[in-house]
Amino acid sequence: MRTAVQEGLQIELTLTLGGQSFSIPGGQVKHLSVHLATHGFTASVTFWSSLQKKDSALFTALQKPDLLQVRLSVAAGDASPPTPLVLQGLVRSRRVTSESHGISQGVEHLFRRFTLEFADPAQVLWRQHRPIDLYTNISMMEVIEAHKANLQISYDWTVLKQKQPMLCLALGADAPGVSFYDFVLWYVATNNGVWSYDSHLNQYWLTADKPTLLLASPLSGLQVQDMKVHLPPPIRHATRVLNAVAHAPTTAVLEQPQAVAGVSHDVMLRTPLATQAEQRQKLEKTRLQPRQSLLDMSFKHFPTVDIFPGALLRLEGPLWPSGLKGLDEDQRVLSLDLEAHALNEGVHDDQQNLIATYENLLSVRLEPASETLVNLPAYRTPRYPIHVEGLVHSPGGDAQDRRYLIVEDEKTSLHSYRMTVPLWNQTVDVPAEPNQLPGHFFFPPYKNTRVLVALHFEHAELVRFIDWKEGVRTPQDGQGDQALLGWNKTSQTAFTHDFQDDNPVWRIHRTSGGDTQIVRMGEGHLFIQVQETPGVMAPTPTYDVSPQVDAAKADLSASVGGALAESATAYQAAMGTVRAKMQSAHAETKAALSGAKKEVGAKVAEAKSGFQEASARLSQGSGQLSGNAAEAKASLEKLR
Template identity: 70%
Template sequence: MMGGEALARAMGVHPVSTPFQEELRLELSLTSGGQSFSIPGGQVKHLSARMDSHGFSASVTFWTTMEKKDAPLFTAFQKPDLIQVRLAVTAVQPDLESPPTPLVLQGLVRSRRLVAETHGALKDEARVFRRYTVEFADAAQVLWRQHRPTELHTDMSMAEVLEAHKATLQLSLDWATLKRKQPLFCLALGSDAPGVSFYDFVLWYVDTHQGVFSYDNQKDQYLLTDSKPASGQAAALSPLPVHSVRVLVPPPIRHGTRVLNALAEAPTTVALEHAQAVAGVSHDVLLRTPLASRAEQRQKQEKARLQVRQRQFQVAFKRFPPMDVFPGALLRMEGSLWSAGMTGLDEDLRVRTLELDAHAEDEGQHDAQNTPSTNYQARLSLQLEAASEPVVALPAYRAPRYPIHVEGLVHSPGGEPEDRRYLISEDEKTSIHSFRMTVPLWNKTVSVLAEPIHFPGQFFFPPYKNTRVLVALHHERAELLRFVDWKEGVRPPQDGQGDQILLGQNKKSQTALTHDFQEDKPVWRMLRTSGGDTQVVRMSEGHLFIQVKESEATAPPTPTYDVSPQVQAAKGDLTASVGESIGLTSTAYQAAMGTTRAKMKSAQTETKAALGGARAEVGAKVAEAKSTLKGASARLDQGTGQLAAAAAAAKASLEKLR
């Protein structure tokens, strides 16, 4: 998918900002091996950071003082221990009564560099200043991009998978889809899927299930939710600190989508169209599922992908703004200082991306030592989207490659280990028939569709108990590919160059069909065995031999039957049914919530418009009242003047009478 930066480049638009001088207070600390080191902000000579709604990446360069004072940091820096970085950036603006929240970057070091420079000499001993550079990012990018597990889980939810693999990350999971139990859940991220990490897997899962993956840089916490946050008060953004504003109009989607279900008994083709699509241009999605609910779910997913992205704004600053501008913060370009009719005026806008670059004006080793702040030449720009934008911006990712292939053993009802038994389970809700396969690598039992595999439909050869098979594991389902070994006793001796079919339960109760060569002549034989009772039909060159024989044998063993596999299968079917029901309920709930949110947003928009109209009407009436009061005041002043003149004339007349 196309992110904001990619969108800007695709349109030929690059971030434009002008450097400005700003006094910044930087609080930098590094923690390694249980030791914490604080670096005075004045010693930081360069800072570069890009903060997105899903995480950040940054680099920072700083000088240290003499080698004796930074010896512990120097020693820790050379060890391979994990280094945690916390950097808080605040513009020094003493005239503000309520300063904005500092920009906080909390992450792990990706790479590090160290350069030592000598300065002066004392008794033939050179003094050393060290220049450290660390590149760091949020923990998910650093840890999850190196995490590539290959696992199989059953009766587990995505929330449980995330909790099991979160390492040191803080997660907030407020999404019903994550909590839905899945009969099968496979992670396929090992070396057979080059370049695909657990980070890619999480982004792929969020994207394919229409969720939201975001990062709260202030709390150092990751949020997986079903929709973007809609609450919060937008801060007024004045044009005074703004250098420029650009409007980015994303390219519209010109294709429709068709969801094709290639089921022979009931094939379907559902066309998903939208207003911007060009007739005859389509992205097709091919399925093969007997479940209408799964096809409908995929149709909803593909419909959501056709949402049109709204316009975006690129704002460059000429000084630090006096409000919160970290990703997720809401801004509103309002006020009489903005040009009337400007695009985006008086709209709630959400910060998607922040880019900051700062170079200290004094870069020498001695400059600003042990001071909390210093002057920087800084560049600051934001990318904003409408607060109502439904489309989720995710970083580029690689989709995991499914399926992976593992060996399994057919799981079927009891008897003896060597018995050839089979089990076919039927889902009462969907009427789908399944075989059960145990994967010894993870000791998990999964269901696969009960199909003829490589035989035509007139042959019924179900997989027998403990038969070695090759199983294909997809993300949430399994598939039986082929058999990888012969059952015991079915392969005839090689010197006979023969073929054989064994039908039945075991050696004591079976029918064997054998065709081989004896003295280069074909021989066909059928041997039926049932305890001590045997029948043989043998055809060879010029001979037909039929024998029925009953030998004394012990009483036939009492047949045993282990029902635990059926119980487990029923439990699996019940879990799948409950999980699907919960999924359908969750989907309905999310759809209802989406409708409710849309109505609330519409009501908010109408309320804001009504309030705006009311403000204008009240303003006009207030202006009219002020004008009336001014006129009355002027007439009162005129009357007062006339009265004063009459009083003065009367007084003059009285003086004359005296």
């Protein structure tokens, strides 16, 4: 059972807003609540002001909507632990009450009680940031940099630096409650990365692996008040990754030893690329890794070692129960909770003191240093796709020409159309598929046709067509249908069926400059005409290679991008191997040091025992010598 302990705390509180800075003496702080984790923190602080006039500088400044920055430092009154607990964040909400102290020379003086709730900058700013954006040929790191506001972020993750053909942020009103903060956490979780925060530096890290500190601080059981062991619930399911592509469907079953037969979490894909299915299988395999046990402990007083998230502790010494989970193993601090209530809460108490006495509850949660799984706060998953209008992109010819372009990826042999999204002036690829038509019709979308495009996070799809091309639609009076094929009005073939005098009429009209051919079938007649209009020059044949050049550029870009992706993947795999070897070597070194320490300890104990035995013999010999001396002295006394 956790109980509060009385202890002096040295608290430093600084507020900054609108170019002004205010320092609050620690004795004025009456309540403090902190939850600090590896990914960030939330906190609240309550303090009394010194005696103020109605228009005091602090009170006036807090009325402004300026960004309010808080820096809070907490240490034990005896200056331990070695590193004070430091929080640097932005205020979410502020409350103030006042207590009149009376009127002096016609001016009322007040004590004011301020309560500020604050958190790390990413939570405050990014939870209100909900952008909708489309990017092409960009890396995830560049996207985050474009939206980071004034945050300090460092990167050590190959995945973030890989160029992607397309990335879409869909965090606006179409996805209620999903913020950029949720998006980043979702991305980290789905790609098995690490999101961490250093409260001392006020800096964030996006990395492939958890940071590793080489040295762990020894923690004695004398400093601990209470401890609990949390055993994680075992995973009772396996996973199946299903690829529903018709030509080569696959089902990959990922087993894990604690799974119950017949219980499965299934993941559905539809991709013709086996490499994508394999990557997803590797990702899902890591999700089946069981978590290790956690330790919750509360302290009798501020410990004499660093306990900020990410710090390493080692439970060692004779005061820990034998067989304790995690004993003599390095433990990483996952989170810290501090609740402090001032023993003297009056407006006059400890007003100018730097150190005051508080009733404290301080606890931490620990995980084994070897744990690779990441703990992230709860987040909301972004909702995809969003739908936007696009124009079919096909270079060459005039703006009104009906041309099409199909690009083939030489590496994957996949075909795609290109769609320009005017809202962002970006061009994305969509699969070149029959869409709503059966496969024996080939009607590719023509240049500048208005279409509805579905934007997912990393890919786009053609949903449907929005408008007809110029000249295709027939007058409503004739109730006609028409298919218009070809490039433009001077080079095309029209297939038309309509009603004239309530009789169906079908015709074919081919045009090539001044050369026209007409086949017309109506009620009781068949009309065929071949005509060349004098004075109308035949269109000069041109050979526009823009589509081929554009397709070649696309192929080259895809090839380069694929090569870079392969190189990045290979590099990441190599780095993973290197990290694993380093961690193994680190573990071996620790084990060797531990063994050497135990061996030296045994030898010291042996030497100490020998020394004690020799000392005992010496003491015994000294006693015997003293006895002989006493006997000799007694004999001499008798001779006298």
